[in-house]
Structures are given as structure tokens and as C-alpha cells.
Amino acid sequence: MPRIVDHDSRRSAIAAAACRVIAQRGIDGLKLTDVGTAAGCTTGAITHYFADKNAVLVAALDHAIGAMNLRIERRLARAPGDVLGFLSETLPIGSRGRAEIVVWYSFWARALSDPALVRRQRGMHKRWRAQVGRCLAGMAERGEIAPADDPVEQAEGLCAVINGIGLRASLDPGEWPARRQVGQLRRYLDLLRAGSGDGV
Amino acid sequence: MPRIVDHDSRRSAIAAAACRVIAQRGIDGLKLTDVGTAAGCTTGAITHYFADKNAVLVAALDHAIGAMNLRIERRLARAPGDVLGFLSETLPIGSRGRAEIVVWYSFWARALSDPALVRRQRGMHKRWRAQVGRCLAGMAERGEIAPADDPVEQAEGLCAVINGIGLRASLDPGEWPARRQVGQLRRYLDLLRAGSGDGV
Amino acid sequence: MPRIVDHDSRRSAIAAAACRVIAQRGIDGLKLTDVGTAAGCTTGAITHYFADKNAVLVAALDHAIGAMNLRIERRLARAPGDVLGFLSETLPIGSRGRAEIVVWYSFWARALSDPALVRRQRGMHKRWRAQVGRCLAGMAERGEIAPADDPVEQAEGLCAVINGIGLRASLDPGEWPARRQVGQLRRYLDLLRAGSGDGV
Amino acid sequence: MPRIVDHDSRRSAIAAAACRVIAQRGIDGLKLTDVGTAAGCTTGAITHYFADKNAVLVAALDHAIGAMNLRIERRLARAPGDVLGFLSETLPIGSRGRAEIVVWYSFWARALSDPALVRRQRGMHKRWRAQVGRCLAGMAERGEIAPADDPVEQAEGLCAVINGIGLRASLDPGEWPARRQVGQLRRYLDLLRAGSGDGV
DNA sequence: CATGAATGAGGTTTCATTCAT
DNA sequence: TATGAATGAAACCTCATTCAT
Numbered sequence: 001m002p003r004i005v006d007h008d009s010r011r012s013a014i015a016a017a018a019c020r021v022i023a024q025r026g027i028d029g030l031k032l033t034d035v036g037t038a039a040g041c042t043t044g045a046i047t048h049y050f051a052d053k054n055a056v057l058v059a060a061l062d063h064a065i066g067a068m069n070l071r072i073e074r075r076l077a078r079a080p081g082d083v084l085g086f087l088s089e090t091l092p093i094g095s096r097g098r099a100e101i102v103v104w105y106s107f108w109a110r111a112l113s114d115p116a117l118v119r120r121q122r123g124m125h126k127r128w129r130a131q132v133g134r135c136l137a138g139m140a141e142r143g144e145i146a147p148a149d150d151p152v153e154q155a156e157g158l159c160a161v162i163n164g165i166g167l168r169a170s171l172d173p174g175e176w177p178a179r180r181q182v183g184q185l186r187r188y189l190d191l192l193r194a195g196s197g198d199g200v
Numbered sequence: 201m202p203r204i205v206d207h208d209s210r211r212s213a214i215a216a217a218a219c220r221v222i223a224q225r226g227i228d229g230l231k232l233t234d235v236g237t238a239a240g241c242t243t244g245a246i247t248h249y250f251a252d253k254n255a256v257l258v259a260a261l262d263h264a265i266g267a268m269n270l271r272i273e274r275r276l277a278r279a280p281g282d283v284l285g286f287l288s289e290t291l292p293i294g295s296r297g298r299a300e301i302v303v304w305y306s307f308w309a310r311a312l313s314d315p316a317l318v319r320r321q322r323g324m325h326k327r328w329r330a331q332v333g334r335c336l337a338g339m340a341e342r343g344e345i346a347p348a349d350d351p352v353e354q355a356e357g358l359c360a361v362i363n364g365i366g367l368r369a370s371l372d373p374g375e376w377p378a379r380r381q382v383g384q385l386r387r388y389l390d391l392l393r394a395g396s397g398d399g400v
Numbered sequence: 401m402p403r404i405v406d407h408d409s410r411r412s413a414i415a416a417a418a419c420r421v422i423a424q425r426g427i428d429g430l431k432l433t434d435v436g437t438a439a440g441c442t443t444g445a446i447t448h449y450f451a452d453k454n455a456v457l458v459a460a461l462d463h464a465i466g467a468m469n470l471r472i473e474r475r476l477a478r479a480p481g482d483v484l485g486f487l488s489e490t491l492p493i494g495s496r497g498r499a500e501i502v503v504w505y506s507f508w509a510r511a512l513s514d515p516a517l518v519r520r521q522r523g524m525h526k527r528w529r530a531q532v533g534r535c536l537a538g539m540a541e542r543g544e545i546a547p548a549d550d551p552v553e554q555a556e557g558l559c560a561v562i563n564g565i566g567l568r569a570s571l572d573p574g575e576w577p578a579r580r581q582v583g584q585l586r587r588y589l590d591l592l593r594a595g596s597g598d599g600v
Numbered sequence: 601m602p603r604i605v606d607h608d609s610r611r612s613a614i615a616a617a618a619c620r621v622i623a624q625r626g627i628d629g630l631k632l633t634d635v636g637t638a639a640g641c642t643t644g645a646i647t648h649y650f651a652d653k654n655a656v657l658v659a660a661l662d663h664a665i666g667a668m669n670l671r672i673e674r675r676l677a678r679a680p681g682d683v684l685g686f687l688s689e690t691l692p693i694g695s696r697g698r699a700e701i702v703v704w705y706s707f708w709a710r711a712l713s714d715p716a717l718v719r720r721q722r723g724m725h726k727r728w729r730a731q732v733g734r735c736l737a738g739m740a741e742r743g744e745i746a747p748a749d750d751p752v753e754q755a756e757g758l759c760a761v762i763n764g765i766g767l768r769a770s771l772d773p774g775e776w777p778a779r780r781q782v783g784q785l786r787r788y789l790d791l792l793r794a795g796s797g798d799g800v
Numbered sequence: 801c802a803t804g805a806a807t808g809a810g811g812t813t814t815c816a817t818t819c820a821t
Numbered sequence: 822t823a824t825g826a827a828t829g830a831a832a833c834c835t836c837a838t839t840c841a842t
């Protein structure tokens with residue numbers, strides 16, 4: 001019998017280690033040897049689980065997004081009506097959240113010149129936008145905002161705000177504590193509440 | 201006898217070439233040899249004008265931001281009241297604008313793990329935010345929106361929206377033609393107009 | 401309790417698999433993992449039966465030569481006087497024959513820089529040359545050709561022709577169908593028949 | 601002004617070094633560092649002149665074949681009627697000749713599983729066969745042998761003999777001194793002389 | 801000033817071999 | 822016996838940097 005190893009858990013352990021390295025050293029500062037050190041194995045083991053470095057990076061992205069989604073799902077299950085709480089999960093608040101989001105953002109620049117990554121990012125974005133859209137639809141149902149004339153554009157607008165805030169907060173954590181980020185988010189939601197009546 | 205060359209113009213020619221390379225191959229795909237090819241000189245010439253690769257990158261960022269600012273200044277001089285036009289200059293509209301903005305965004309990811317770059321980006325952001333703030337103040341003066349209780353946060357919110365839209369449009373130019381980007385921007389400004397009355 | 405396995409049959413199954421891999425990927429493209437896949441076992445099993453990679457290669461060569469010899473023996477038993485048929489067995493005719501011969505040839509290049517392999521090849525060659533010599537002696541007995549003044553050199557000459565044709569045919573199967581190969585062989589035998597009278 | 605270097609002579613110096621390494625260590629034992637040592641430069645310099653290892657190998661083959669052709673041309677210019685001398689140039693006689701031919705043969709095995717190399721080898725073979733054909737035509741003109749009914753097949757047959765002898769002699773230099781190789785060659789030519797009358 | 805050949809450190813990748821199970 | 826995960830040495834290759842010209 002071979003050494004008993006859970007192939008998937010090993011893979012995701014390496015992906016998680018890659019996330020940590022990316023959050024710390026940046027995506028182009030990532031070396032497989034560092035990932036190996038962080039994961040407690042050698043580069044040989046890494047290439048046993050991944051075809052090449054790029055596959056490790058993609059797995060790291062998937063891992064970060066997956067972890068974020070998991071947190072979101074849990075939050076939604078616990079408090080379905082907590083709009084601000086749900087949206088805050090995609091902001092760099094708390095150390096774990098920050099790391100995941102830094103990984104997510106790190107891939108933007110790389111996607112700018114990598115079509116395969118763009119496709120992957122686009123899929124992720126659509127799923128996230130759909131969640132945000134459902135959230136907005138819930139608000140409309142509860143009468144907090146007027147029904148959107150164009151739900152996709154409305155959701156897209158909210159996504160843009162969240163990414164914009166999250167980016168600024170990632171670059172400048174000192175100036176952007178959680179309360180400032182959430183404040184900006186609330187500011188936007190208030191605008192929506194006050195302004196959505198006139199059917200933009 | 202040394203050839204007479206304008207040192208500064210040579211530097212900025214190389215920086216411009218670096219911008220083009222970044223827009224095309226991405227910031228971590230940039231090689232000095234490619235920059236040399238794009239600038240019509242050799243790597244040796246580059247190292248005459250720049251201490252090292254990082255200096256080239258920084259110059260490329262400065263060049264992109266500088267070109268963007270120049271466009272903005274001209275636009276403001278020509279049409280001081282055209283709020284939408286002014287803000288659109290920082291969106292990836294038109295091929296030249298897109299390249300500059302891709303360069304700008306490319307540095308975000310790198311800044312996430314490079315304190316020196318963060319400082320530089322912070323300065324740029326503050327200048328831009330100030331411009332955006334003056335634009336909003338102008339709108340308030342003209343009575344389009346109510347005076348902001350917190351002008352910095354208001355400007356920061358608008359910056360976030362622009363970055364969020366610009367990022368999405370950069371990643372997915374096909375889905376984000378100029379009119380959709382501007383549409384999102386107008387959507388936000390309309391929210392501001394409708395909603396700023398209650399002192400968010 | 402150990403599974404009952406025929407040690408020798410396992411060894412030769414692996415050797416046969418190695419032959420297939422060599423015929424397909426070439427001798428320096430052979431990886432033990434591929435051999436494992438082809439043999440339906442793992443690298444671990446291979447290292448149970450063979451000291452190291454080189455031993456696997458040698459076994460592959462032995463296997464190919466052995467298979468070729470088996471075909472030759474059968475042919476000789478069936479039709480002792482069919483000179484052309486006997487000699488054709490060492491040409492790359494038919495898919496099985498081609499694979500074996502490609503393996504055989506692949507070891508030539510390797511033997512050029514491996515004394516141990518040279519020794520092995522020399523032994524194989526001598527046995528084969530002896531067979532070819534017996535074949536020529538049979539022809540002389542039947543009066544088809546004059547008795548050779550130097551049987552070894554005569555056999556060596558025929559071996560050279562066969563190897564030369566076989567090599568060309570291996571490299572360029574499209575241009576060298578069976579009939580062209582056999583045609584060249586017949587051409588040489590005809591020269592022997594016509595020319596051996598003068599005691600070369 | 602940059603360091604003055606004759607690009608082509610540098611390339612061929614490296615190719616020649618690769619030839620030496622192949623002749624000594626075999627084609628799959630070739631390491632770029634060894635080539636560098638043999639050429640008096642580093643691996644970096646090698647990749648400055650060649651895209652990758654494979655390009656170095658191909659250049660080595662071209663170099664060996666080119667050197668052989670040069671020797672042949674010179675010999676033909678000096679002694680156009682010396683058939684045996686011309687043909688001997690493609691046999692492993694003398695240390696320089698042996699090295700070139702070992703390189704040539706080393707590529708056979710590799711070509712067996714590399715279509716690009718096969719194409720290259722095919723071209724080389726055709727040129728060589730044409731030369732051999734012209735040599736045979738000359739013999740026919742001089743009345744040494746009867747005109748061939750099929751000159752291509754006749755030349756092909758002689759090529760096969762030469763390759764067969766050369767291979768054996770390369771593998772077993774001790775048993776195959778120059779006189780034995782040339783003896784085999786003469787033996788074949790004598791067969792041709794005696795036997796070509798009947799239009800094989 | 802400018803060149804670009806050459807360096808050489810350092811990264812990724814391959815793969816024969818080992819060994820706990 | 823057999824597994825196959827893991828090792829780790831060694832190879833290839835990249836590319837910022839240097840320097841003779």
C-alpha cells in the first residue's frame with residue numbers, strides 16, 4: 001500500500017500556501033521554492049500535484065475565491081437580510097479576508113495580458129455579480145429601494161464600488177480601517193435608497 | 201566626441217516604450233530587451249539612463265500618469281464645466297487612454313507588495329482625488345448637487361466608482377464599450393444629484 | 401500474503417512495454433513512468449524487477465532481439481531454403497518487425513558512447529552474422545553462388561547491406577515499402593550470384 | 601562600438617564544440633554546460649546564439665555534415681576519378697572523420713522519433729545519394745560498370761553498404777581498421793563491376 | 801555616448817530513485 | 822510484493838547586469 005495521502009487536501013494545502021506567499025511577496029515575487037517552504041514540501045512535490053507554476057497560481061486564485069465564497073455563503077445562511085454584512089465580506093476586512101482579496105486583485109494585472117485568466121476572472125465576476133444582484137433584488141422586495149430598471153447594470157455599479165473601495169483599502173490599509181470601508185459602502189447604499197426612485 | 205542628445209527626451213522615449221510593452225505583455229512580462237526594441241535602442245542604452253529595471257518601471261508609471269494628467273488639464277481648460285468629460289478621461293476609452301490606464305492598474309498589484317510603490321501611488325491618488333473633489337465642489341456651486349458634508353469621502357467614493365468601472369472595462373473591453381462605461385458613470389452622478397439632498 | 405506472480409513473465413512484460421515506448425518516443429525520450437503506464441504498473445514495480453533504468457533499457461533490447469530471433473528461427477524451420485524470406489525478417493517490414501528494429505537501431509547511437517552496450521551489441525551481431533553466414537553457405541552448397549574465399553567478410557558485407565537498407569527504411573517508411581526493401585536485398589543477392597565467381 | 605565578434609564564426613565554434621561532446625559522450629549525454637566548457641564560454645553565451653538545446657544539436661549535425669561535405673568536395677576536386685577515395689570519406693577513417701560520422705549516426709536514433717530531424721536527414725541523404733549517383737555514372741562512362749537500369753536504386757544500394765560498414769566500424773573500431781572498411785567497399789564495387797552487366 | 805556580447809545567478813522543470821505503508 | 826508520494830540533484834533556460842570596445 002502506498003503512503004496514504006488525500007490528494008485533494010494536499011493540492012489545496014499547496015494552493016493555500018501559494019496564497020500566503022502571494023499576499024506577502026506579490027504574484028510575480030512568488031517562487032515555487034517559497035511555496036514549497038510554506039507548504040512544508042519540496043518543489044518536486046508541488047510539480048507532482050500541478051503541471052507547472054501557472055497551474056499553481058490558478059489554484060491559488062481558485063482557493064482564495066473559494067474561501068471568500070464560503071464565507072459569503074455562511075454569512076447569507078446566518079443573516080440573509082444583512083446586506084451590509086454580505087457585501088463587506090468582499091472587502092479587505094480582517095487579516096484572512098485581506099489576504100484573499102489581495103490574491104484576487106493580484107490576478108487582475110496578470111489577467112490584463114493573459115486571455116485564459118481573463119476568461120476565468122470573467123466567470124468569477126459573473127457569479128459574484130449575480131449574488132450582488134440577488135441581494136439588491138431582496139432590498140427591492142423589502143421596499144428599501146425601488147425596483148431596478150436594469151438589474152444587471154445596477155449590480156455592476158455596486159460591484160464597481162466594492163472593487164474600487166477594496167482596492168484603495170488594500171493599497172493603504174492604514175488609512176482604510178474597516179469602518180471607513182463600510183462607511184463608503186453605506187454611503188453608496190444610502191444613495192441607492194434615496195435616488196433609485198427616479199429610474200436612472 | 202559625444203553625440204548631442206537630449207537626455208530627458210531620451211529618458212521619456214524609453215519610458216513611453218516601457219508603457220507600450222506593459223500594455224501589451226503585462227508588467228511582469230516586461231523584459232528590458234523588449235523595451236529596448238520598442239524604444240529603438242539596446243539594453244545598454246537603457247542602463248545608461250536608468251539605474252535598474254525598477255527605475256524603468258517607475259518611469260513608465262510616471263509617464264502614463266503624466267500623459268493622463270496632461271489630457272485632463274487640457275480638457276479642463278477647454279470645457280471646465282464638462283464633468284462627465286473630465287471624469288471619462290480616467291476611464292479606458294480610446295486606445296491611447298486604455299494603454300495608459302492599463303499601465304496604471306498594472307502597478308496596483310505590484311504596489312500590493314512594494315512599499316515604495318505604494319507611497320508613489322498614494323501621492324498620485326491624492327492629487328487625482330483632489331481634482332475629483334474640485335469637480336464635485338464645482339457641481340455643488342452650480343447647485344447640481346448639495347454641498348457635501350465630507351468632501352474627501354465624497355470624492356473618494358467617486359474615485360472608487362471610476363476605478364471599479366475602469367478595471368472591469370480593462371479586463372473585458374468587448375463588453376464595456378465607451379457608452380457603457382460612461383453610462384455607469386452617469387448613473388452614479390444621477391444618484392449623487394438625487395440623493396445628496398439628505399446629507400449622506 | 402504475497403500475490404503469486406511469475407517473476408520472469410512480469411520482467412518480460414515490462415521489457416516489452418519498454419520496447420513499445422522506445423519505438424514510439426525514442427530511446428532518450430523514454431521515462432520510467434511511461435514504461436510503467438505501458439506495462440500497467442508503477443515505477444515502484446519496475447524498480448523491483450530492475451536495478452535501474454539502464455537495466456530496463458538492456459532488457460528492452462534483449463526482448464526486441466529475442467523476438468526477432470524467434471521469428472527468424474520459426475521462419476528457418478518452416479522454409480530453410482527461403483534465403484530472401486530469412487533475411488527479410490531483419491528488415492522493418494510489418495508493424496511488429498518495425499518496432500523491434502527501431503529498438504535495435506536506437507541502441508546503436510547509445511552504444512557509440514557506452515562500452516558495456518557495445519560489448520552486448522557485438523555479441524548479438526556475431527550471432528546474427530553467423531546465421532547470415534550459414535545462409536550464404538547454404539546458397540553456396542546449392543550452387544547458387546560460388547564458395548566464399550572469406551566467409552566472414554562475405555557475411556559481414558551482407559549484414560552491412562541489410563543494416564543500411566533497414567536504417568533508411570526506418571527513417572523513411574513512406575518511401576521504403578516492403579517491396580523496395582526486398583528489391584534492394586534481391587539486387588545485392590543477384591550481384592553476389594553474378595559476381596562471386598571471380599573470388600572477390 | 602560593441603565588442604567585435606564574428607557572429608557566424610562564434611556559432612560554428614559552438615557547433616563544433618557540440619560535435620566534440622557528442623562524439624565523446626553521446627547525443628543524450630550532451631549537456632549545455634559541457635558544450636560551454638568545450639567552446640570556452642558559458643551556457644548564457646550558447647543561448648545567445650541558439651534558441652535552445654535542440655537548435656545546438658541541429659547545428660552540430662549541420663556542422664558535421666558540412667565538414668564531411670567539404671572534405672568530399674576537396675577530394676573530388678583533387679582526384680575526380682578516385683572512386684574508392686571519394687566513398688571512403690564517408691567512412692569513419694581517421695579521428696576527424698570518425699567524430700563527424702559518429703555525430704551523423706547519433707542523429708539517426710533521434711530522428712526515429714523526431715519528424716523535423718527526419719526531414720533534415722532526408723534532405724542530407726538525397727544530396728549525398730546524388731553525389732554517389734554521379735560517381736557511379738562516372739564509372740559507367742569510363743566503362744568500369746555497365747550503365748544502371750535504375751540509377752537511383754543503384755546509388756541507394758551503395759549508400760546502404762557504406763552506412764552499414766560505417767556503422768559497424770563506428771561501434772567496433774578495433775575490429776574495423778581502415779583497410780577492412782575499404783576492403784568491404786572494394787568488395788562491393790567489384791561485385792558491381794562483375795555483375796552489373798546483366799541489368800539487375 | 802552607445803553597443804551588444806557575455807556573464808552568471810537563480811528560477812522552473814524533469815525524473816530516476818527512495819521509502820513509508 | 823507492490824504502491825506511488827516525495828525527494829532532490831541536475832538539467833535547461835531566462836534575463837538583469839556588466840564591460841570591453
